[in-house]
Amino acid sequence: MSAFPAIGALPASGEVRGACPHDCPDTCSLITTVENGVAMKVRGNPGHPQTQGVLCAKVSRYTERTYHPERVLHPLKRSGPKGSGRFEKVSWDEALGDIAQRLQAIAAVNPEAVVPYSYAGTMGLVQGESMAARFFHKLGASLLDRTICSSAGTEGLIHTLGGKVGMRVEFFAESKLILIWGSNSITSNLHFWRLAQEAKRRGARLVCIDPRRTETADKCDEHVQLKPGTDAALALALMHELIVNDWLDHDYLTRYTVGWGALRERALRWSPERASEVCGVTARQIRQLARDWGTISPAAIRLNYGMQRVRGGANAVRAIAGLPALTGAWRHRAGGVLLSNSGRFPVDRAALQRPDLLAGRKPRTINMITIGDDLLRKESPEFGPAIEALVVYNSNPVAVAPESAKVVAGFARDDLFTVVLEHFQTDTADHADYVLPATTQLEHWDVHGSYGHTDVLLNRPAIAPQAEAWPNTRIFRELALRMGYTEPCFSQDDLSLCRTAYGDRIDFDRLLQHGYASLEVPEAPFANGGFPTPSGKCEFFSERLARQGLDGLPDHLANYETAGTSHRYPLAMISPPARNFLNSTFVNLRSLRDIEGEPMLEIHELDAAARGIASGAIVRVFNGRGEYLCKALVSPRARQGVVNGLGVWWRKLGLQGANVNQLTSQRLTDLGRGPVFYDCLVEVEAV
Numbered sequence: 001m002s003a004f005p006a007i008g009a010l011p012a013s014g015e016v017r018g019a020c021p022h023d024c025p026d027t028c029s030l031i032t033t034v035e036n037g038v039a040m041k042v043r044g045n046p047g048h049p050q051t052q053g054v055l056c057a058k059v060s061r062y063t064e065r066t067y068h069p070e071r072v073l074h075p076l077k078r079s080g081p082k083g084s085g086r087f088e089k090v091s092w093d094e095a096l097g098d099i100a101q102r103l104q105a106i107a108a109v110n111p112e113a114v115v116p117y118s119y120a121g122t123m124g125l126v127q128g129e130s131m132a133a134r135f136f137h138k139l140g141a142s143l144l145d146r147t148i149c150s151s152a153g154t155e156g157l158i159h160t161l162g163g164k165v166g167m168r169v170e171f172f173a174e175s176k177l178i179l180i181w182g183s184n185s186i187t188s189n190l191h192f193w194r195l196a197q198e199a200k201r202r203g204a205r206l207v208c209i210d211p212r213r214t215e216t217a218d219k220c221d222e223h224v225q226l227k228p229g230t231d232a233a234l235a236l237a238l239m240h241e242l243i244v245n246d247w248l249d250h251d252y253l254t255r256y257t258v259g260w261g262a263l264r265e266r267a268l269r270w271s272p273e274r275a276s277e278v279c280g281v282t283a284r285q286i287r288q289l290a291r292d293w294g295t296i297s298p299a300a301i302r303l304n305y306g307m308q309r310v311r312g313g314a315n316a317v318r319a320i321a322g323l324p325a326l327t328g329a330w331r332h333r334a335g336g337v338l339l340s341n342s343g344r345f346p347v348d349r350a351a352l353q354r355p356d357l358l359a360g361r362k363p364r365t366i367n368m369i370t371i372g373d374d375l376l377r378k379e380s381p382e383f384g385p386a387i388e389a390l391v392v393y394n395s396n397p398v399a400v401a402p403e404s405a406k407v408v409a410g411f412a413r414d415d416l417f418t419v420v421l422e423h424f425q426t427d428t429a430d431h432a433d434y435v436l437p438a439t440t441q442l443e444h445w446d447v448h449g450s451y452g453h454t455d456v457l458l459n460r461p462a463i464a465p466q467a468e469a470w471p472n473t474r475i476f477r478e479l480a481l482r483m484g485y486t487e488p489c490f491s492q493d494d495l496s497l498c499r500t501a502y503g504d505r506i507d508f509d510r511l512l513q514h515g516y517a518s519l520e521v522p523e524a525p526f527a528n529g530g531f532p533t534p535s536g537k538c539e540f541f542s543e544r545l546a547r548q549g550l551d552g553l554p555d556h557l558a559n560y561e562t563a564g565t566s567h568r569y570p571l572a573m574i575s576p577p578a579r580n581f582l583n584s585t586f587v588n589l590r591s592l593r594d595i596e597g598e599p600m601l602e603i604h605e606l607d608a609a610a611r612g613i614a615s616g617a618i619v620r621v622f623n624g625r626g627e628y629l630c631k632a633l634v635s636p637r638a639r640q641g642v643v644n645g646l647g648v649w650w651r652k653l654g655l656q657g658a659n660v661n662q663l664t665s666q667r668l669t670d671l672g673r674g675p676v677f678y679d680c681l682v683e684v685e686a687v
């Protein structure tokens, strides 16, 4: 066994600065207290302005997760049938030797039969896609379209503002009007919510736009409880009102936008009455919201990804991202819109991931959303080879990917060779041939950007890797060695990879010293235009989309599965995050799971009464794709006609071993090939 040099010295005792690795816009700066080599406590760094010494309940328990008795701490080899979850301990040498041999045999026929599957279990640039990407590029494996979260919204932003760029989050504290749009900020963007509270104390008006009456909606001045997937219609009607009342910044429109004439025409077709029909909110409420947006300044929108998980998700983001330009809200640093600022980070992905190792090969791309269908496909000229090997890291697809019945059937294939790098025995790990123990954030180096603020963070290891756990990087490094890959890039160590991520674009010494470094982003980035679009302006009309034969303007696209169109499945179901879980992470932490209770479906009292469902009853939720059982909660949080199935539970911890994704579909969004988790019709019955 080769040994790579240990990197950096670990303190026996003291405080270590790190970064929260989770897929959360807040990217908190962490301080871990270590005593005699044991992490005693993780807290928020009070010196980091974005963290302000505060962590969410989940990550305050990070030591509980790290030292959890059920952590996978040794390489495991399957010893029972596929999916049985029965494994035996093996040595690293045996596991890696066998895996390398299997992958080599498959690759000798066609390397595209090997598929990496990963997402954002860690957002770290090093333990995410660095050594792993190099490995799969060298192998010539299929590429993965990492679309499961944000790609519709990303396309919407790119075709309007020019990239994942927006307001600087800290200035929301100075806004006088904040639209919290498709975001349950208290749950999923806690540090933004603190800024919104500060704005409120200074007299701001907060409006929540969400089909669910969330805890965030409870605390806003107003709640616009629209039907799922109708946000573009609402945005167009707001524009209608801004036009007819002339609440427009004509100078901004003339100088800094493209396609205003055409957009104006389209918006004028969206009277509040028409939008009211589509959105299921009153025309009066739409008019009031338009008056607010047109007359209060500075006005800002905190958009989040919750509203783009429907067929028309990208169009909706395009329409909403255009709103600040109509009123010139961008002129003020506390005005504009923020969905993500991740486009600001100057990451050198090519240096980390080394696509040059493909050496001219152009492997096919598998969309991670359709992994259910794709695992069940046979070889064909369109598809290429059947998938024969799957290497999963930083993701739990059996729980989080849509249409689980197919995902499970695919993972259960006897002829599929599956390797899962994990902390825990997840639903996905249960289906592995090998489970390899990975380190947690307290045990490895990494460097992070953020999609909610504009600081780079460094994560230093606080403790030694537990038992036989290895960082993802080391696992791929050692596998590369056994595959005979001799390029020097396969022996680069983790600290050096951290330096590679930003090259000389970030002062690494500053990172080493303080744990974070702020990017230089203008206070009001688009006060004088300067959008990173081809025209340099806010593109209401996108020439690029039109050239692809698509609508150049944003429009409302009805959901694939619109409530009222099916007698068999009359209810729309959304499945947004639970507060105490992070996607499917933390579901196995007893203390957090106890707060969430059990898998729950919120249902409006009239919908419940019509079906004879009492609060607390076990119900069957079903559609043509499948069914699952959970507890009904008759709740004012549910809109009539819409049910809310919260959180992504582990299947094996739910009732009858299934979760909400048993019902969701593998269809894709209008742009960006994204998922439509919240575009889903179901029926519910008491059992």
Ligand SMILES: Nc1nc2c(c(=O)[nH]1)N[C@H]1C(S)=C(S)[C@@H](COP(=O)(O)OP(=O)(O)OC[C@H]3O[C@@H](n4cnc5c(=O)[nH]c(N)nc54)[C@H](O)[C@@H]3O)O[C@H]1N2
Pocket (backbone or CB within 6 Å): 023, 024, 025, 149, 181, 182, 183, 184, 185, 187, 188, 189, 209, 210, 211, 212, 214, 227, 228, 229, 230, 231, 304, 305, 306, 307, 308, 310, 574, 576, 577, 578, 579, 580, 581, 582, 583, 678
């Ligand atoms: N506690 C916690 N925090 C998380 C996560 C988690 O699972 N738990 N997940 C993380 C991840 S991966 C992400 S991507 C981010 C962002 O995560 P998001 O998915 O944006 O999560 P939320 O901020 O909860 O916003 C979702 C809100 O959108 C609402 N919504 C659903 N459909 C529609 C619609 O059609 N229109 C409108 N206007 N609203 C709609 C839902 O009811 C919900 O309240 O959060 C991250 N933070």
Ligand SMILES: Nc1nc2c(c(=O)[nH]1)N[C@H]1C(S)=C(S)[C@@H](COP(=O)(O)OP(=O)(O)OC[C@H]3O[C@@H](n4cnc5c(=O)[nH]c(N)nc54)[C@H](O)[C@@H]3O)O[C@H]1N2
Pocket (backbone or CB within 6 Å): 023, 118, 119, 120, 121, 122, 127, 148, 149, 150, 393, 394, 395, 396, 397, 400, 401, 421, 422, 423, 424, 426, 438, 439, 440, 441, 472, 575, 576, 577, 582, 583, 584, 585, 647, 648, 660, 661, 664, 677
């Ligand atoms: N119905 C429904 N489904 C959804 C959503 C929804 O709102 N509703 N949300 C969707 C969204 S927004 C997203 S982003 C996806 C999220 O899907 P995933 O990115 O798969 O997220 P998690 O479920 O948190 O699983 C991450 C796994 O990575 C592991 N992990 C963490 N750190 C490391 C590490 O350093 N090394 C290794 N090897 N493993 C690690 C964790 O233990 C965890 O099991 O789910 C999507 N699925």
Ligand code: SF4
Pocket (backbone or CB within 6 Å): 020, 021, 022, 024, 025, 026, 027, 028, 055, 056, 057, 058, 059, 060, 190, 191, 582
């Ligand atoms: S999950 Fe979000 S709020 Fe919680 S510690 Fe991590 S970055 Fe902060």
Ligand SMILES: [Mo]
Pocket (backbone or CB within 6 Å): 023, 148, 149, 150
């Ligand atoms: Mo996500």
